[in-house]
Amino acid sequence: MFRTVPMMRLQAIVLTQDERAVLNGLGRLAAVHLMRMQPGPDTAPLSPIDHTGEMVQYDRIRARVQGLRKLLETSPLTNESWSEAAPAVMTAAKAIEKLSSMEEEVGGLLEHQQRLVQRQKELSAICEQVLRYRGLEIPLAGSDQFSFLHFITGTLPEQNYEGLRKEVGDNVAFLPLIQQKGRQSIFAIASRQGYPVLEKTLQQAGFQQEMLPVVENTTTDRLFEEKEREQEQLASELGQLNNKLKTVAAGFALPLDEIDRFVDTECRLIDASQKFPRTEATTLITGWVPAFDVAVLEQSMGEITAGRCIIQTALPDASMQESPPVLLRHPRLLRPFEMLVSAYGLPDYQELEPTLFVALSYIVMFGMMFGDAGHGIVLVICGLIALFAVRSPRIKDVGIILLFGGLSSTIFGMVYGSYFGIEVFKKYALWHDPLEGDPVQLMYGAMGIGIALISIGLILNVVNRFRQGDVIGGILDKFGLVGMLFYWGALALLIYGQTIKSLGLMNISIILFLVVPIIGWSLKEPLEHLLNRGKGKPHETDDGLTGAIIESCVGAFEAILSYLANTISFVRLAAYAMSHAALLFAAFMLAAEVRTFPVGGGLFSLCVIVVGNLIAIVLEGVIASVQALRLEYYEFFGKFFAGSGRPFEPFCLAKEVKSSMSREGGL
Numbered sequence: 001m002f003r004t005v006p007m008m009r010l011q012a013i014v015l016t017q018d019e020r021a022v023l024n025g026l027g028r029l030a031a032v033h034l035m036r037m038q039p040g041p042d043t044a045p046l047s048p049i050d051h052t053g054e055m056v057q058y059d060r061i062r063a064r065v066q067g068l069r070k071l072l073e074t075s076p077l078t079n080e081s082w083s084e085a086a087p088a089v090m091t092a093a094k095a096i097e098k099l100s101s102m103e104e105e106v107g108g109l110l111e112h113q114q115r116l117v118q119r120q121k122e123l124s125a126i127c128e129q130v131l132r133y134r135g136l137e138i139p140l141a142g143s144d145q146f147s148f149l150h151f152i153t154g155t156l157p158e159q160n161y162e163g164l165r166k167e168v169g170d171n172v173a174f175l176p177l178i179q180q181k182g183r184q185s186i187f188a189i190a191s192r193q194g195y196p197v198l199e200k201t202l203q204q205a206g207f208q209q210e211m212l213p214v215v216e217n218t219t220t221d222r223l224f225e226e227k228e229r230e231q232e233q234l235a236s237e238l239g240q241l242n243n244k245l246k247t248v249a250a251g252f253a254l255p256l257d258e259i260d261r262f263v264d265t266e267c268r269l270i271d272a273s274q275k276f277p278r279t280e281a282t283t284l285i286t287g288w289v290p291a292f293d294v295a296v297l298e299q300s301m302g303e304i305t306a307g308r309c310i311i312q313t314a315l316p317d318a319s320m321q322e323s324p325p326v327l328l329r330h331p332r333l334l335r336p337f338e339m340l341v342s343a344y345g346l347p348d349y350q351e352l353e354p355t356l357f358v359a360l361s362y363i364v365m366f367g368m369m370f371g372d373a374g375h376g377i378v379l380v381i382c383g384l385i386a387l388f389a390v391r392s393p394r395i396k397d398v399g400i401i402l403l404f405g406g407l408s409s410t411i412f413g414m415v416y417g418s419y420f421g422i423e424v425f426k427k428y429a430l431w432h433d434p435l436e437g438d439p440v441q442l443m444y445g446a447m448g449i450g451i452a453l454i455s456i457g458l459i460l461n462v463v464n465r466f467r468q469g470d471v472i473g474g475i476l477d478k479f480g481l482v483g484m485l486f487y488w489g490a491l492a493l494l495i496y497g498q499t500i501k502s503l504g505l506m507n508i509s510i511i512l513f514l515v516v517p518i519i520g521w522s523l524k525e526p527l528e529h530l531l532n533r534g535k536g537k538p539h540e541t542d543d544g545l546t547g548a549i550i551e552s553c554v555g556a557f558e559a560i561l562s563y564l565a566n567t568i569s570f571v572r573l574a575a576y577a578m579s580h581a582a583l584l585f586a587a588f589m590l591a592a593e594v595r596t597f598p599v600g601g602g603l604f605s606l607c608v609i610v611v612g613n614l615i616a617i618v619l620e621g622v623i624a625s626v627q628a629l630r631l632e633y634y635e636f637f638g639k640f641f642a643g644s645g646r647p648f649e650p651f652c653l654a655k656e657v658k659s660s661m662s663r664e665g666g667l
Contacts, residue, residue: 002352004645006291007324008313011284018305019276019283023269025304026285027653031293033325034651035286036275044277044284051270057092058263058270064099065260071106072249077257090262098259102252109245116238123227123234126213133177133212133220136187140215140223152190154209155183156202164205172198183208265653272651288324288648289313316349324349327648333404334359336397344633345643351464354641359404361453361636362628367408368446369576369624371434372584374420375617376413379406405625416577420613421584434578435585442574450570450635451491454563457639458484464640472528475520478559479639482520487563489513521556525549566635572627580620587612 010032014022026032037043069075133153156164161176161184177185190198202209215223276283289297298311316324326346328338337359347353370376379402386399413419417429426433434442458479465474475481493500493509500509525548587609595605637643 002354002356004347004349004351004353005327005329005648007288007316007327007349007648008291008294009316009320009324010287010289010294010297011312011314012286012301013282013284013310014301014305015308016278016281016283018308019273019285020269021304022285022301022309023272023651024653025300026297026651027265027268027272029293029297029300030650030652030654031289031297032651033288033648034272034275035288035322037277037284037286039277043286044279044282046278046280048274048276048278051274054092055267055270058267061092061095061099061259062263064103065256065263068099068102068106068252068256071110072245072252074249074253074256076260077253090258092266095259095262098255102255106245106248106252109241109248113238113241113245116234116241120231120234120238123231127224127227127231129210130212130220130224133187134224137219137221138187138212140212140218140220152188152198152202152209153186153212154202154207155180155185156205156207158182158184160184160205161186164201164207167201268651268653287651290327290648323646325648326645328353328355330355333400336400337362339397340629340632342647344637344641346645346647348468348642348645350468351641351645352460352467354460354637357453357456357460357636358632361449362632363404363408364449365573365628365631366405366624367410367412368449368573369627370405370409370580370620371412371416371577372418372420372580372616373410373413374418374422375613375621376406376409376411378617379403379409379621382406412577416581418581418584420609421581421588421616423588434574434581439574439578442577443571446570446573446577447567449573450567450631453570453631453636454487454566454639455484457636457641458487461640472524472531476524476527478521478555478562482517483559483563485513486517486559489517490563518556518560521559522549522552525552525555566638569635570631572631576620576624576627580616580624583616583620584612587616 012022026034039045039047138153158179172188172190177187179185188198212220213223218226273283276285278284294313298313301309301311326349328342328346330338334355338355340358340362341347341353341355367376383399383401383403383406386395386402388399390396390399415430416433417426417431418433419425426436461477461479462474462481462484465471465477465480473480477483489509490513493513497506500506529548590612591605591608594608595601597604
């Protein structure tokens with residue numbers, strides 16, 4: 001529980017002819033983190049076969065699939081939909097042939113759709129053009145159809161219309177039509193002899209002529225009716241065509257998904273094959289595999305190759321160039337807290353894994369800051385809903401955190417006697433409300449939690465240092481053994497100072513608990529510098545012995561301040577506990593004032609209490625969760641946790657498959 005999953009280094013020599021089958025098997029097993037190896041005398045002499053041309057071809061196929069999905073406005077099938085259908089045998093040639101057929105069919109339908117839409121736009125433009133002239137039965141045979149008369153249609157600024165009528169007098173027949181966007185539409189009839197003069201007058205008035213469509217043997221009214229009927233027919237045809245496109249899209253969803261998954265699988269196989277050096281006849285496959293999966297892996301590879309392979313596994317050691325990847329494995333109820341750890345970083349393979357400590361401390365700190373039994377029950381209910389009513393694994397994990405956080409809040413609420421902040425229940429408190437009594441006691445309790453968590457961090461750091469072979473760091477680091485001596489000794493002097501003084505041990509205690517650790521911190525960097533120089537290794541700093549001494553002295557001063565600041569930082573647990581109680585107290589004070597209203601005072605008072613509790617649940621819940629996480633990251637993780645581990649990423653052919661070691665049953 002305190003270690004990452006043990007890893008084994010895998011080296012397998014397989015025949016080149018079996019490489020693809022082996023990679024397929026490893027991809028289905030999803031238990032091997034493949035490593036890229038360079039060709040050489042210690043591995044294999046030849047570089048991997050270049051598959052650039054195939055990758056380019058598959059990229060083009062994938063682009064065509066995405067293009068078809070975009071045209072058809074479809075999305076990839078879900079995992080549930082895919083599991084109901086057996087995947088078809090696929091090759092690149094078959095994929096290209098299928099895509100060409102689908103593109104041809106879809107292209108014809110879309111081209112027809114585009115023609116219909118274009119015709120719709122044309123009809124709409126014609127109808128809009130003649131709409132304002134409906135009821136006039138204007139002939140559309142052309143403006144030159146009459147020998148003595150000339151028809152004019154168009155618009156001019158509406159403020160110029162009356163002046164134009166007066167200027168042309170009775171020589172022109174004007175018919176005003178609709179006004180639109182500050183312009184007056186008109187229909188005018190003039191004699192052919194008088195038209196040139198009229199045209200000049202119209203231009204001066206800002207007239208813009210509109211040419212009606214020329215259609216023999218019809219009028220504006222009849223043309224409008226004809227085009228309206230045609231529009232209705234087009235709308236019906238477009239509806240049928242769109243339904244057909246939806247049917248085609250539904251029918252193409254599975255073939256497109258088959259092609260997409262085929263391309264994804266092939267690209268994964270090619271990418272994996274590019275990691276391994278080879279000889280003329282064999283390939284060297286290397287990677288990391290969880291120790292518990294080694295037997296299954298060896299059996300699977302033996303069956304695939306019919307025994308034509310050599311498999312070697314070894315425990316990681318210092319001679320290996322890269323550290324093993326990290327895989328965390330926890331019981332179902334602890335797994336959500338793994339998210340809190342991985343959000344900061346993964347532990348190195350040699351580090352102790354802190355999820356259990358994080359889970360316990362986070363729950364306790366959250367409950368202390370969010371201590372109200374009523375609010376805790378609300379969180380428990382929300383957690384149960386997320387756990388049992390939602391299918392998403394991530395939401396279920398959040399539900400578990402809410403469930404445990406709610407239980408912790410309920411317990412602390414019983415200690416504080418807080419049940420939705422209702423005053424009558426405070427007499428049943430196991431202790432008392434955070435706002436009552438001496439707040440220093442609550443602060444001492446908060447710092448006690450901090451001291452315990454910091455102490456655990458120091459112990460974990462010492463263990464990690466010794467596990468990594470860093471003896472000097474384990475002893476002389478500011479969070480090493482001398483750091484523990486300083487921290488616990490300083491606490492003993494503060495708490496039991498009078499007793500130590502009465503026993504005459506004060507001077508010895510000061511030397512042992514304060515002077516010795518400071519001297520140890522000051523010696524750490526110079527000692528490491530001298531040892532590394534003796535071994536011919538470069539030190540972290542290039543400033544020589546003087547720089548190492550200065551760095552150690554600064555580090556010692558920083559260590560003293562950090563222990564003080566880190567411990568005091570936990571006072572925020574008490575501060576936010578009082579803040580939570582104060583917010584509820586303010587809500588009930590406001591409710592008491594509202595209750596005095598002559599009309600509806602009782603109802604308004606109840607509303608204030610409900611809203612106040614809702615605000616406290618949301619606002620204080622978010623604040624408490626963030627502050628607890630902050631204390632984990634800065635005050636706890638800062639003592640021992642580097643977060644430099646790289647995740648175990650098993651080679652798999654499916655898009656969403658976890659390692660067999662990380663798959664867990666659950667609620």
